[in-house]
Amino acid sequence: MFDQLRAFHRPATVATALRLLASERRAGGRGAFVAGGTDLVVQGDRSLRYLVDLTRLPLRYVKRRGGGWAVGATSTMADLEHHAGLRAFASGIVSEAAGTAGSPQIRNMGTIGGNLANASPACDLAPPLLALDASVVVAGRARRTVPLDRFFKGVRRTALDGGLLVEIVIPAPPRAAGRAAWSFQKLGRLQSDIAVVNAATGVVVGRDGRCTWARIALGAVAATPLRARRAEAVLVGRAFDAAAIAAAAERAAQETRPVSDVRASADYRREMSRVLVARALTECLERMGRDR
Numbered sequence: 001m002f003d004q005l006r007a008f009h010r011p012a013t014v015a016t017a018l019r020l021l022a023s024e025r026r027a028g029g030r031g032a033f034v035a036g037g038t039d040l041v042v043q044g045d046r047s048l049r050y051l052v053d054l055t056r057l058p059l060r061y062v063k064r065r066g067g068g069w070a071v072g073a074t075s076t077m078a079d080l081e082h083h084a085g086l087r088a089f090a091s092g093i094v095s096e097a098a099g100t101a102g103s104p105q106i107r108n109m110g111t112i113g114g115n116l117a118n119a120s121p122a123c124d125l126a127p128p129l130l131a132l133d134a135s136v137v138v139a140g141r142a143r144r145t146v147p148l149d150r151f152f153k154g155v156r157r158t159a160l161d162g163g164l165l166v167e168i169v170i171p172a173p174p175r176a177a178g179r180a181a182w183s184f185q186k187l188g189r190l191q192s193d194i195a196v197v198n199a200a201t202g203v204v205v206g207r208d209g210r211c212t213w214a215r216i217a218l219g220a221v222a223a224t225p226l227r228a229r230r231a232e233a234v235l236v237g238r239a240f241d242a243a244a245i246a247a248a249a250e251r252a253a254q255e256t257r258p259v260s261d262v263r264a265s266a267d268y269r270r271e272m273s274r275v276l277v278a279r280a281l282t283e284c285l286e287r288m289g290r291d292r
């Protein structure tokens with residue numbers, strides 16, 4: 001696919017990467033950023049005339065920030081999968097999701113920035129990051145921070161607007177007077193497959209057993225990864241038990257807008273949304289019991 005390329009740039013700074021992209025744009029022709037290339041190469045877009053490689057930028061890091069994390073955009077799936085701090089954070093859902101993305105070879109190449117910027121509705125990092133209220137930092141004409149729930153605009157469309165995704169910010173989880181737990185679930189035909197449905201949940205329960213905070217996020221069931229806000233509202237204020245879980249899972253399935261494709265029918269996806277949300281919330285409940 002790269003036989004039509006006339007330039008392949010390997011900048012060492014974000015400013016140079018943006019400058020190169022701007023000057024190439026002025027010269028005409030279509031180009032793109034490339035990190036691991038695991039989405040870009042498969043897409044095989046022969047209209048591309050130049051690429052700006054991001055892997056030499058100083059964006060491969062996972063750092064503690066406040067009670068949360070700052071993750072550089074070129075950190076690989078394998079970096080996240082094996083990071084001891086992330087594995088111990090929010091029931092380890094970010095590491096767990098990263099660890100389900102493709103094969104070890106794909107995880108060694110594919111990056112968190114590429115996963116989000118590619119904006120596949122099924123990308124595995126979106127649900128856990130949505131459940132953690134993450135934001136992305138975009139460098140472009142100005143540097144801006146975009147909450148992840150406003151980042152995805154449609155299938156392969158984002159709020160990047162030609163900018164460079166430089167960092168993912170995961171804030172400190174809500175302070176729990178009682179107990180808190182998270183869960184990630186993924187349904188695919190094989191372990192290395194793209195999700196038919198994926199889901200992440202986070203729940204905080206007060207000392208009285210009532211839910212005070214809830215997040216439910218789903219992927220592969222609409223044009224963009226989504227937060228099931230009405231299902232979250234079903235949980236908040238009531239006892240976090242099997243009945244609440246069943247009601248929230250049912251509501252979450254109603255919030256999906258799936259399509260039928262080679263992987264699954266829309267009806268199957270909607271039903272599996274209910275099943276995966278119920279499983280995720282049940283795992284949260286079990287984890288709360290275990291971590292008492």
Ligand SMILES: Cc1cc2nc3c(=O)[nH]c(=O)nc-3n(C[C@H](O)[C@H](O)[C@H](O)COP(=O)(O)OP(=O)(O)OC[C@H]3O[C@@H](n4cnc5c(N)ncnc54)[C@H](O)[C@@H]3O)c2cc1C
Pocket residue numbers: 032033034035036037038039040041042054073074077100101102103106109110111112113114115116117118122123124125160163164165166192193194195
């Ligand atoms: C066999 C196979 C299995 C896979 N399995 C899974 C899976 O199970 N789950 C899953 O979620 N994904 C899966 N993927 C998809 C892919 O591996 C991931 O989405 C990966 O994280 C993409 O990252 P990358 O660095 O390779 O992106 P690239 O291919 O380099 O880039 C993808 C897109 O994002 C843009 N881009 C990249 N980085 C930035 C940035 N920092 N700022 C702005 N734009 C940027 C590029 O221009 C391009 O349009 C699979 C892919 C393959 C080939």
